[in-house]
Amino acid sequence: MINLNFSSDNTDQNRTEKKIALLRQMREKLSHYREMLDFFEPIFEWRQRYADALASCPDMRITDDPAYLIRHQKGFPMLTKGDIRVESPIISDYFLKLLSIIKTQAPEKSEMIDGLIDKNGKFRFDVLIGHDFNRAPAVPDNVMIDFLIEETLGPLLDMYSRELGHHIKRSAWSDGFCPVCGKKPAFALLADDGKRILVCSTCSFEWDFKRIKCTFCGNEDQQLLAYLTVENEDMYRIETCDACHGYLKTIDLKNAAHEIVYDIEAIITLHLDIIAGNHGYFNVRQQTSAGTIDQPN
């Protein structure tokens, strides 16, 4: 195993400490999410160590390559699997660490994933994902595998989006997939000035988006776009599209009742996914718009 105990960058370390403080605050406030938040606390700590290990490894750093800009100008995401050393042991060690946490807390959910590891304990993360960072076609469709893939790619792609994001004019990107990694948004934010901002589900890159447009299918017919509200939770709404039956969780910042940290929002808004599902809308995050188009090299 690679030693994940690298010294931390103070700023990132502080960010993690603040995140855990908020997680504990939410744990007290939202008793129905207590178990889920307890499950994530050690994951947040390991995620920071993993992010530090990635940042300290020269092989994992990305250099400014004109190819990224060319892809961006052509309307493709900047990064594909081929740009990243996905075979690095730092990455597979983190995946295995997460798997061991799941095993302790929910052993029944890890059985199938154990099958991906060979008898000698060897495991290759890179074979799990396709060029668009989604689950590779040969890998079984399983919620836990999708979680592990996203959780493993998140800190890595987040590091790259911070390095490459300055090339992107966030108001000039009009697609519903992330301009850095190609993934779908996890949330939309409604800013005080009325702007709608999308947040990438994997690398957390933020970009501006039209108010009246489905982020998944591009539909702009107002008759087919609506939103669901939740009683006593005016900071959240669920934007829906009757053209593709997709939905997007939305945070209205002017009604925010607590500090917004995306990793925590992803946990404490799971009831919104259930509400959307009960109304016949589904999560289309697993498919990327970009993934269906052949990428230039």
Ligand SMILES: [Zn+2]
């Ligand atoms: Zn992204």
Ligand SMILES: [Zn+2]
């Ligand atoms: Zn749609």
